[in-house]
Amino acid sequence: MNSLIRTIPYSIELADSFFKRLRGLMFRKVELKEEGLWIIPCNSIHMCFMNFSIDAVFLSKEGRIVRMVEDLKPWRFVKPIKNAYSVIELPSGTIKRHDLKIGEIIKI
Template sequence: MSVRNESTGKNIGGQIEIANTSFTRMRGLLGRRQLAPEEGLWIKPSSGVHTIGMKFAIDVIGLDRKHRVVHLWNALVPNRITAVHWKISSVLEVPAGRIVESGTRIGHTLEMDTRN
């Protein structure tokens, strides 16, 4: 799947996996050593995340049901737990730095393209 910020026109990732089962949401990014620049994980449903047991920092984008950005976590380091936000229905985990590189801000809308 690919993800693009509709508000800026910039690509966020072209190799985004979807975690939409109990097992894939629970596993998340655990066991990986890093994410390549185009990789990521879209976890749905989810209203918060943890990085316990991870080996690298990630950017996390909290989205509402219409894929609008409602919360951002820049470079969330390993062994942290985010607060749960009732407005968030899914989260996008991408390599640290992608939020800044894509110009993503709260209120922007992301386009999720599952054709690839």
Template sequence: MLLISNGNAVASKVEVASSFLAKSRGLMFRRSIPEDYAMLFTFKKPEKVSLHMVFVPFPIDVLLLDTGMRILETRYLKAWIGLLNSKTKVSYVVEMPAGSIARHKLKIGQQLSLVD
């Protein structure tokens, strides 16, 4: 699976977290993630989300997306202590290596897509 923005690959390795357990575990207990990796959290209906970085020993970039996979918020979360409470209801959350937002020039309002 490939995560794309403006025709350019943002992540070539996308792991989908749709179950309660997968969403609860997220990136906890991993030592690192590859540069071309993204974890995509999916929600059945839009909801406000809270994320924490407990047991995640590396920083990440986070994208909060609407039902059309348009970016609503971008955030950087510090290892171990980062917290995020979304301002609005979201349909998707994308967690990527720190620096991904700047590297791919991702901005609020930009649309992403998934390709198998």
């Protein structure tokens, strides 16, 4: 398993309270652009009331990428991911643009 430590050169907002996690990016009108939302704890997401697609990077407690979902469209769901502790919601295309890989460790 790759143990490369990576950073994502975006401004990442932390959603670590009940209400911040509940709200997430719902109802936001403007797409993400070089920014993201780190939802912790979180092992599944929904795209209800979303106005744009995102890339979702699920991390273990240690920050290791355990699953990635590219170009997740509004009104879709990601079921709970085994070993996922948090998720970073990023602009669609980020996973390819930064060549992220399962097993890499993300430092925020």
